[in-house]
Amino acid sequence: MIQLTKLSGGYDGKLIVRDLSFSVQKGELFGILGPNGSGKTTLLKMMSGIVPVSSGSMQIEGKEIKDYKPKELAKRLAVLPQMTPQAFSYTVKETVSLGRYAHQSGLFPIWTEEDEQAVNKAMERTGTIQFANTSLEELSGGERQRVFLAQALAQEPEILLLDEPTNHLDLSFQKELLDLLKKMASEAGLTVVSIFHDLNLASLYCDRLLLMEDGTMNGLGIPSEVLKEEPIQQVYKTAIHQRPHPEVPKPQMSILPEKAAKEETEIIIDGTCITHKDEFIALEAPVLLKTLSAGVIGAGWGWHRSFVNRHVDKNYWHDSYKEDMKGFLKQHHFDINETVGMMTAVHLRKAAYRFVEIEDVSVFVVVTAGVGNAVDVSRAVEHSRAFLPGTINTWVFANGYLSEEAFVQSVMTATEAKVKALFDKKVKDPLTHSWATGTSTDSVLIAATQRGAHQAFAGTISPLGQSIGKAVYECTIESLEKSGTGERI
Numbered sequence: 001m002i003q004l005t006k007l008s009g010g011y012d013g014k015l016i017v018r019d020l021s022f023s024v025q026k027g028e029l030f031g032i033l034g035p036n037g038s039g040k041t042t043l044l045k046m047m048s049g050i051v052p053v054s055s056g057s058m059q060i061e062g063k064e065i066k067d068y069k070p071k072e073l074a075k076r077l078a079v080l081p082q083m084t085p086q087a088f089s090y091t092v093k094e095t096v097s098l099g100r101y102a103h104q105s106g107l108f109p110i111w112t113e114e115d116e117q118a119v120n121k122a123m124e125r126t127g128t129i130q131f132a133n134t135s136l137e138e139l140s141g142g143e144r145q146r147v148f149l150a151q152a153l154a155q156e157p158e159i160l161l162l163d164e165p166t167n168h169l170d171l172s173f174q175k176e177l178l179d180l181l182k183k184m185a186s187e188a189g190l191t192v193v194s195i196f197h198d199l200n201l202a203s204l205y206c207d208r209l210l211l212m213e214d215g216t217m218n219g220l221g222i223p224s225e226v227l228k229e230e231p232i233q234q235v236y237k238t239a240i241h242q243r244p245h246p247e248v249p250k251p252q253m254s255i256l257p258e259k260a261a262k263e264e265t266e267i268i269i270d271g272t273c274i275t276h277k278d279e280f281i282a283l284e285a286p287v288l289l290k291t292l293s294a295g296v297i298g299a300g301w302g303w304h305r306s307f308v309n310r311h312v313d314k315n316y317w318h319d320s321y322k323e324d325m326k327g328f329l330k331q332h333h334f335d336i337n338e339t340v341g342m343m344t345a346v347h348l349r350k351a352a353y354r355f356v357e358i359e360d361v362s363v364f365v366v367v368t369a370g371v372g373n374a375v376d377v378s379r380a381v382e383h384s385r386a387f388l389p390g391t392i393n394t395w396v397f398a399n400g401y402l403s404e405e406a407f408v409q410s411v412m413t414a415t416e417a418k419v420k421a422l423f424d425k426k427v428k429d430p431l432t433h434s435w436a437t438g439t440s441t442d443s444v445l446i447a448a449t450q451r452g453a454h455q456a457f458a459g460t461i462s463p464l465g466q467s468i469g470k471a472v473y474e475c476t477i478e479s480l481e482k483s484g485t486g487e488r489i
């Protein structure tokens with residue numbers, strides 16, 4: 001649909017955009033990214049015919065853009081107009097109606113039913129119809145932005161060029177506008193080419209991205225190909241971290257703020273952070289710790305300060321156990337947003353703690369182990385799915401800076417240590433009479449201070465893995481001994 005070949009151009013003989021070649025397909029949502037001054041607006045102006053092409057070619061449907069008559073081009077291509085102060089004396093409907101000029105002919109053009117419908121439809125789609133008779137100067141920046149989009153849509157173009165369309169829009173209108181553009185692209189075949197400053201919105205909505213640097217192409221492809229940490233850091237000249245979006249398979253970029261000196265000082269999590277009561281064991285860290293857990297509250301990745309292992313009766317049952325847990329935490333003055341909460345029917349006096357330090361890393365481990373519900377994982381399929389009391393909750397606090405690999409390997413190493421402890425204590429699956437490897441409702445938490453020495457790994461080749469192996473094994477043995485391994489819970 002749009003084909004650029006070795007396109008160069010700029011202002012007063014000075015080339016800004018140099019040697020760009022790419023194509024945009026019909027129905028594509030195509031994003032242009034790049035730092036300030038990289039030539040994005042200049043490229044968009046060249047694509048709309050405002051800035052002349054110095055060399056190379058730009059074709060729409062196989063025809064050079066310079067060979068289109070202005071009205072012919074306007075029927076195919078609309079540009080989200082920039083706000084100009086003069087425009088503000090018009091009403092919303094008058095402004096949107098300006099989008100119809102390309103469809104009118106003659107000296108005294110007639111306003112047709114088709115024009116009226118196109119204008120109303122554009123106002124409806126952009127949520128501006130309720131302002132139809134309001135003057136533009138009475139609208140907020142975001143509302144005006146939607147009016148200008150309506151003007152471009154009233155033109156009923158095949159191609160829409162946008163320069164930062166979400167500028168001035170609040171979160172919900174950013175989403176609405178981009179959802180609308182995406183829908184028009186996929187359902188009506190509208191081709192959208194848009195500049196984005198927000199890399200995350202571009203990643204979520206665009207089919208492909210062009211990354212510009214100094215007037216040339218640095219990258220072109222689907223979001224996961226273009227939004228990689230290294231090129232983005234290099235082009236934007238700043239520290240950026242890439243993570244997948246939690247719900248959709250698209251990369252998201254976060255800037256990393258400069259750390260204050262106090263955020264670098266080392267912190268040690270150990271037994272002094274523990275409060276031990278009959279109803280719960282809590283560990284309160286002086287700072288938020290990076291966590292990966294299977295807690296009832298605070299599961300998955302997060303940053304948490306309080307860690308609570310709550311004792312519940314062996315017959316505990318609650319339809320909305322998460323809500324019940326939240327109520328419990330609130331009652332005990334824990335901030336739910338900063339707390340990982342687990343439950344156990346194991347008596348908390350059976351908890352075991354260990355602090356182990358090896359080389360440049362230390363861990364503090366807390367285990368509550370009850371094995372009345374012990375299961376041989378290889379034969380778990382033979383068990384009914386009833387919730388029986390008896391759980392092993394394993395908490396690992398690492399005093400170090402863990403990579404994500406190290407977090408995941410910590411779960412693995414802690415599990416291996418737990419299994420070995422069960423084996424050495426000769427814990428059997430009461431149903432199958434084979435060696436038990438855990439219980440059916442075990443939970444695990446890995447929490448790290450993210451300060452001090454960098455820990456790339458937590459397998460048993462590493463000091464972190466060795467510390468976890470020793471501490472989890474010893475704690476599990478101790479907790480099992482306190483329980484008496486034959487005991488129900």
Ligand SMILES: Nc1ncnc2c1ncn2[C@@H]1O[C@H](COP(=O)(O)OP(=O)(O)OP(=O)(O)O)[C@@H](O)[C@H]1O
Nearest residue numbers: 011012016034035036037038039040041042043212
């Ligand atoms: N009308 C103009 N006349 C001369 N030079 C210009 C003109 N408009 C832009 N430039 C120059 O062209 C270069 C690229 O500007 P452009 O606006 O295309 O960048 P951009 O990537 O859109 O930047 P931003 O993210 O800041 O909007 C800049 O160095 C700018 O000073």
